[in-house]
Amino acid sequence: xxxxxxxxxxxxxxxxxxxxxxxxxxxxxxxxxxxxxxxxxxxxxxxxxxxxxxxxxxxxxxxxxxxxxxxxxxxxxxxxxxxxxxxxxxxxxxxxxxxxxxxxx
Numbered sequence: 624x625x626x627x628x629x630x631x632x633x634x635x636x637x638x639x640x641x642x643x644x645x646x647x648x649x650x651x652x653x654x655x656x657x658x659x660x661x662x663x664x665x666x667x668x669x670x671x672x673x674x675x676x677x678x679x680x681x682x683x684x685x686x687x688x689x690x691x692x693x694x695x696x697x698x699x700x701x702x703x704x705x706x707x708x709x710x711x712x713x714x715x716x717x718x719x720x721x722x723x724x725x726x727x728x
Contacts, residue, residue: 624678626671631694634662635722639679639692640697641667646703648690654693657716658723666690694717 633639638690642665654661654710666672679689680701693700695718700706709715 624681627675627678627682627692630662630664631697631699634694635659635696636661636719638663639675639690639694640665641690643667644690649710650691650693650703653710654719655708656728657719659719661693674690696721 630639631660636659638647638651638654638661639661640651647663651661651663666676669675676689679692681694683689683702687703691702691706693702693706696704700709706715709718
């Protein structure tokens with residue numbers, strides 16, 4: 624749990640992922656298209672990945688797969704469903720505005 628919290632605190636926009644996860648890739652592309660450069664941390668590339676995955680399951684309220692887990696400003700936003708809901712409502716763009724690589728006019 625501590626490693627997940629540390630990664631979230633150290634990165635403005637973080638996606639905890641698995642290299643084989645197509646939804647993780649889709650969320651990453653969406654965030655890049657919105658102008659941010661998320662840090663993508665792949666659990667399957669870390670020897671502690673299984674423990675981190677268990678920590679993510681405990682953090683999330685529902686029984687969805689723990690990845691992608693998206694953090695913005697150190698706070699868990701959620702997985703694909705939550706990110707897409709925020710995007711469709713326009714709230715995701717507002718949340719990401721301070722972290723955009725190129726600011727909009």
